[in-house]
Amino acid sequence: MASPWFDRPLEGRLVLVTGGARRIGRHIALHLSKLGARVLIHYWTSAEEARQTAAECNAAGLYQANLERVADIREMFGRIERDFGSLYGLVNNAGRFGTADPLELTEADWDAIHDVNLKAVFFCCQHAARLMKRAGEGRIVNISSLGGLQAWPRHVHYCASKAGVIMLTRALAKAFAPEITVNSVAPGVISFGELDEIGERLVRRTPAGRAGTAEEVADAVAYFLTASNYITGQVLAVDGGLSLR
Numbered sequence: 554m555a556s557p558w559f560d561r562p563l564e565g566r567l568v569l570v571t572g573g574a575r576r577i578g579r580h581i582a583l584h585l586s587k588l589g590a591r592v593l594i595h596y597w598t599s600a601e602e603a604r605q606t607a608a609e610c611n612a613a614g615l616y617q618a619n620l621e622r623v624a625d626i627r628e629m630f631g632r633i634e635r636d637f638g639s640l641y642g643l644v645n646n647a648g649r650f651g652t653a654d655p656l657e658l659t660e661a662d663w664d665a666i667h668d669v670n671l672k673a674v675f676f677c678c679q680h681a682a683r684l685m686k687r688a689g690e691g692r693i694v695n696i697s698s699l700g701g702l703q704a705w706p707r708h709v710h711y712c713a714s715k716a717g718v719i720m721l722t723r724a725l726a727k728a729f730a731p732e733i734t735v736n737s738v739a740p741g742v743i744s745f746g747e748l749d750e751i752g753e754r755l756v757r758r759t760p761a762g763r764a765g766t767a768e769e770v771a772d773a774v775a776y777f778l779t780a781s782n783y784i785t786g787q788v789l790a791v792d793g794g795l796s797l798r
């Protein structure tokens with residue numbers, strides 16, 4: 554007979570998912586809630602979708618914040634502290650993608666990507682870790698990307714930001730040990746229907762012969778959230794083997 558822990562290993566655990574309203578973040582929130590987590594949904598512009606996802610996963614809280622602004626991040630974690638006193642898990646999922654000729658790329662293009670993909674990830678980790686340290690344990694999962702492992706010439710700023718997430722994950726894993734683990738999931742091509750030409754080309758080169766699903770990313774996130782503190786600083790590519798050389 555399966556134990557309750559086996560079915561719901563995150564029972565009662567409070568986990569914040571950034572960018573949790575739609576797409577991959579939404580599926581992570583729904584999956585974690587099925588595993589028993591008390592999910593907190595962060596969103597920025599997708600208020601209606603956030604309410605919908607929150608209702609579907611019986612979320613414990615809904616937080617709006619522009620993660621480009623460290624003041625907004627501080628305010629969000631301040632509210633979480635007032636509402637709950639602590640936090641078990643953080644999934645840094647919110648992100649931006651961009652395409653640009655590197656000879657034409659502007660400072661604004663660079664900042665738009667890095668402010669959300671890298672700076673916000675660091676400051677969310679910092680604020681979450683302060684709450685987790687107080688509770689004596691915590692689990693952080695940063696969503697990076699295949700673009701942080703491979704060099705894509707039309708997405709240089711995106712690749713740099715996601716490679717930054719991977720090194721930030723490793724450095725923080727050392728800094729926050731032993732109570733808190735910090736790991737990363739690096740999705741490959743995740744499909745929500747139609748893929749663009751670049752996506753189709755990448756799928757043709759994928760050993761698994763298909764695009765991935767948001768559920769497969771969510772599964773990997775759940776693994777790190779439920780693993781012991783002996784697994785930290787790791788990057789798990791969920792990419793059908795596309796990063797293999």
Ligand SMILES: NC(=O)c1ccc[n+]([C@@H]2O[C@H](COP(=O)([O-])OP(=O)(O)OC[C@H]3O[C@@H](n4cnc5c(N)ncnc54)[C@H](OP(=O)(O)O)[C@@H]3O)[C@@H](O)[C@H]2O)c1
Nearest residue numbers: 572576577596597598599619620621646647648698740743
């Ligand atoms: N989709 C893929 O194939 C793929 C592949 C590799 C890696 N990834 C990574 O996986 C994660 C999720 O991917 P996705 O395709 O589901 O992402 P997405 O839809 O492009 O973005 C996820 C969420 O990020 C939030 N966000 C963007 N800018 C923000 C800001 N300034 N402040 C707060 N939130 C902000 C948005 O929230 P609101 O909608 O509420 O504004 C958005 O819903 C991202 O980190 C992405 O880089 C995705």
